[in-house]
Amino acid sequence: MRRPHLQSDPRANPTDRYNREAHSYRELWAPILRVAGLRLLREFAGAPVHRIVDVGTGVGFLLPDLRMTFPGAFILGIDRSPGMLALMPTGSPRAVMDATQLGLPPASVDLVLLVFMLFHLKAPADGLREARRILRGGGRVGCLTWAGDLQSPATLIWTECLEAHGAAEADPTTETRHEPVNTPAKMEALLCSAGFSSVRCWTDELVSSIHLDHLIRLRTSMGSAKPRFDSLTVLAQEACVADARRRMEKLEPEDFVARGSVVCAAADASRWADTDYVRKRNKRRTR
Numbered sequence: 202m203r204r205p206h207l208q209s210d211p212r213a214n215p216t217d218r219y220n221r222e223a224h225s226y227r228e229l230w231a232p233i234l235r236v237a238g239l240r241l242l243r244e245f246a247g248a249p250v251h252r253i254v255d256v257g258t259g260v261g262f263l264l265p266d267l268r269m270t271f272p273g274a275f276i277l278g279i280d281r282s283p284g285m286l287a288l289m290p291t292g293s294p295r296a297v298m299d300a301t302q303l304g305l306p307p308a309s310v311d312l313v314l315l316v317f318m319l320f321h322l323k324a325p326a327d328g329l330r331e332a333r334r335i336l337r338g339g340g341r342v343g344c345l346t347w348a349g350d351l352q353s354p355a356t357l358i359w360t361e362c363l364e365a366h367g368a369a370e371a372d373p374t375t376e377t378r379h380e381p382v383n384t385p386a387k388m389e390a391l392l393c394s395a396g397f398s399s400v401r402c403w404t405d406e407l408v409s410s411i412h413l414d415h416l417i418r419l420r421t422s423m424g425s426a427k428p429r430f431d432s433l434t435v436l437a438q439e440a441c442v443a444d445a446r447r448r449m450e451k452l453e454p455e456d457f458v459a460r461g462s463v464v465c466a467a468a469d470a471s472r473w474a475d476t477d478y479v480r481k482r483n484k485r486r487t488r
């Protein structure tokens with residue numbers, strides 16, 4: 202029998218979901234993503250940076266690293282989810298704003314970060330154009346998006362258990378929302394079209410050991426896969442967890458090492474970038 206697909210319902214609204222799952226996010230997911238964020242920050246270290254906006258900052262997990270990398274800089278965390286912002290480190294400046302309509306003056310910031318958030322925007326280019334607007338000439342933008350899922354033999358067992366216990370199929374929009382930003386070439390085109398220059402995009406590996414209890418709590422308490430677990434009856438949920446636990450207890454430690462890949466991007470806000478890109482694009486079209 203075909204399993205039903207999860208339908209997009211109001212509860213699937215990402216802001217509601219992030220509000221509800223903020224505590225789990227901070228405890229279980231943010232530390233995993235931080236590794237990739239830290240590597241991106243190294244790209245910008247050493248530059249004279251006084252004002253930073255972290256767009257889609259979530260629980261602000263990257264803020265201590267930003268403070269270490271840019272001592273004395275003013276750092277503003279922006280997010281659409283008040284529930285996530287409430288868990289930012291105490292005393293950090295924050296504001297509820299939409300990435301596509303930032304209430305900040307033009308040319309007022311040295312560095313804008315959009316870390317693991319562009320895939321939430323209907324049109325990622327709108328978020329990048331807004332970042333370009335608030336950056337001063339010579340300011341820089343840094344982005345991270347997913348190129349490939351974080352997976353391990355243990356995460357695959359979890360997916361098999363969901364299937365075996367009759368979970369609904371994944372909501373297909375969960376996958377498709379990553380498509381516009383999941384390769385360096387796509388990110389380069391988006392950044393150029395948003396008016397950035399000196400665009401550099403590359404992929405990086407994200408490796409993290411996610412052990413049994415952490416993995417089960419992660420999959421049952423937050424994230425885009427949680428609705429599949431929620432689609433099971435309480436009895437089926439218990440059986441699914443027991444089955445997954447039994448199978449994972451037989452794994453070796455290396456089977457919990459999850460590997461994924463991310464797209465990193467760094468670019469400059471320069472006055473002439475728009476023209477550069479349009480000229481290059483027109484040249485390509487006429488070839």
Ligand SMILES: C[S@@+](CC[C@H](N)C(=O)[O-])C[C@H]1O[C@@H](n2cnc3c(N)ncnc32)[C@H](O)[C@@H]1O
Binds near residue numbers: 216259262299315317
């Ligand atoms: C996967 S989390 C990343 C959080 C943080 N950057 C990190 O790496 O831990 C995505 C964040 O983007 C925020 N977000 C999604 N759409 C947004 C929008 N249109 N404007 C502002 N924030 C948004 C969500 O509320 C969430 O906190």
